[in-house]
Amino acid sequence: MGGEKQYKNGRRKSKTRRLDDDDQYSGDVTKSKKTLKKTSKVDKRPKSEEMEKPLKKGETPEIEVLDIKKENFERALGQPKSEDSDFQMEKKKGKKKRKDDDFRVEMKGRGQKRRRESERTEGVSDLAEGHTAEKNRKVKREEEEQVDQAPEMKRKKKVKDEIDMEAKIGNEGQAVSVKRKKTKEELEAAKVLKMKKKEEEEQQRWRWWEEEKYPDGIKWKFLEHKGPYFPPEYQPLPDDVRFFYNGKAVKLSPAAEEVALFFAQMLDHEYTTKDVFRNNFFKDWRKEMTHEERKLITHLEKCDFGELFQMHKDKVEARRNMSKEEKQIIKEANQKIVEEFGYCVLDSHRERIGNFKIEPPGLFRGRGEHPKQGMLKKRIRPEDIIINCSKDSHVPEPPMGHQWKEVRHDNTVTWLASWAENVQGSCKYIMLNANSKLKGEKDWEKYEVARKLTTCVDSIRSQYQQDLKSKQMKTRQRAVALYFIDKLALRAGNEKEEGETADTVGCCSLRVEHIALHERLDGDQHVVEFDFLGKDCIRYYNKVPVAKKVFKNLRLFMENKQEGDDLFDRLTTSELNKHLSSLMLGLTAKVFRTYNASITLQQQLRELSNASDNQAQKLLCYNRANRAVAVLCNHQRAPPKTFEQSMANLQAKIDSRKEQLAQAKGELKQAKKEAKENSDKKLLAVMEKKKRTVQRCEEQLLRMEVQATDREENKQVALSTSKLNYLDPRISVAWCKNMDVPLEKIYNKTQRDKFAWAVDMTEADFEF
DNA sequence: ATTAATACTTAGTATCCCGCCC
DNA sequence: GGGCGGGATACTAAGTATTAAT
Known part of the structure; x- marks a missing residue:
């Protein structure tokens, strides 16, 4: 590099x-x-x-x-003072914001057109007036009950029970045939379940983009959550895992031992070979040591973490070798944690939290030549944490025997908890998931601002040319x-x-x-x-x-x-x-990045895509357009570690397939010849078969070759960053509609959730 | 007018997980 | 049935931009 x-x-x-x-x-x-x-x-x-x-x-x-003021500028350019240019910006000046945003009103109309009737509407308008904790909690409870008692769920459960039952019978009875039948049915049932779930989800979705926006900088009216989830306390090493200093086994104090383990765990990483990393680590490690330890341990080179490292490797290995059941148990336990800590209630809606887990302690891993790499990132205690929630909400309980640093009720910010991190001295926050209203609304705003730039980019360009x-x-x-x-x-x-x-x-x-x-x-x-x-x-x-x-x-x-x-x-x-x-x-400066990224996507899509192409070609075209943006924004990634190898593997496959093809072709020729010489039905059939083989081979070969070029082109380019942060999703949604491509081919589930607002409101004629 | 603090977006990497191929 | 490739997700660092403090 x-x-x-x-x-x-x-x-x-x-x-x-x-x-x-x-x-x-x-x-x-x-x-x-x-x-x-x-x-x-x-x-x-x-x-x-x-x-x-x-x-x-x-x-x-x-x-x-x-x-010159904005108005003057626009006047100077002969532009009418665009109404929507007032979009949301007043609030930044701390002024009262206009109550209705034009774009929102417009979109609202559109959205409602296709809006499905849902009971939720009632709840929302009901709550819009005033939020009391009681009300919110009641709604929440009702929601839960509703979900619990929903006939849908009952039916699901029944289906599942039936499946289970059948499986039991099947296993006792004629194993093979029944088993196959079972899986088939199971698949069917799973499919139905999935669809039901999807539908249900759609019904449950908070269509915030159809609601009025809050004035000023108000981000919410009610916010309740369980507080962050803390990583487990450190468990001291068993006595048979020893640390050696200068060849002698030394039992470290728990605090020093924990930090030693952080280092040992990274021993197979390049970081631990860098001087800056080692020095920073050693300095901070010594701070954690007892007086005696500090006196004894003065040189990192004399430390032998071998046994700690080995133990760590064994643990990783053991985790990998866990049985399916064990993994399932862990998964379920995690699920439970997510259920409890992973959600909050925001204005009567249950929203997913993005990062509800407190970052565990460890050694700081900066990127590049970071002067602070290797420093100790300390364990965060409840006493470090500021909680933000509604006054009238159920304030989260700190862990037993602890207290929060502070509990505040600031509804002009979106975070639920914050703490100061010790390495850089900066603040960290617990915030909502990307599919939440708070994030979605901001995202929408971002693209609206970028879109607005379209209308005045020409004049801005000619101005800086002048300048x-x-x-x-x-x-x-x-x-x-x-x-x-x-x-x-x-x-x-x-x-x-x-x-x-x-x-x-x-x-x-x-x-x-x-x-x-x-x-x-x-x-x-x-x-x-x-x-x-x-x-x-x-x-x-x-x-x-x-x-x-x-x-x-x-x-x-x-x-x-x-x-x-x-x-x-x-x-x-x-x-x-x-x-x-x-x-x-x-x-601002970054709007240009958003603007240029999105406009490039739109242009590229127009240029490259063809309605008459097949789906694979269309997708390739989309990826190419996406790639053009990623290149513009310089979104890179380290070539995957296995890149060369997997590329070579693919090449080998291609080569062998080529050979196969050549052989198949030869055989086909032979078969043709034979079939010609004496038109036996059998021979004709053989010939047909060979023909198909050749065809299949060719198709596979082509596919692999395309895959190879695609992968090569993508070697160092990361598409996800631009897709997630720079490309107005409405461009993609509209393109899918125009090109008759299912949206799922472009956006996975997470992405569709994040861009739900765009998916819902965008028509085929959308223009950035 | 600077600097510092704050809040939030953007970013790449590590890890998990799942389907596929041998 | 085990490894492998690759997509999805988790994680958290590193930016941008605004606001508050000096």
């Missing part, structure tokens, strides 16, 4: 210029963000006048545009950054604290060493070569021909800078976003 690269050393530490140097800038609007920062990376560079010099010829008048010629350095930098964000779907690139995280960058935090300028490259003019580590230390490498003005600006920005200096030294993400939100309500 290019990950080892120069960044580690190449990144220049701040050679701070003192603040008084900046006095020269005073009065100048364009102030470097870095020069004002105490840890400036920007070194002595020419003063702003020099930087600005080339601009002087630019006759562009002082630009006021930056400060490339601005007199002000700041404006130019912003324009170039925006150009990258728009054209290449780069992330915004917030500033990060040095030394706290791996050295990764986004657009605004690009440094001069991350790009190379080529006047001419591979027949293209003005090529920028990007090479940097982005989010999750995924390498972004790309050679892009850019507009001449952009190229020249870049050269200017890089003048008199050296490795480690910011490319956009006068730009921050918040300034950029401030500017963007003045152009369109709700517009």
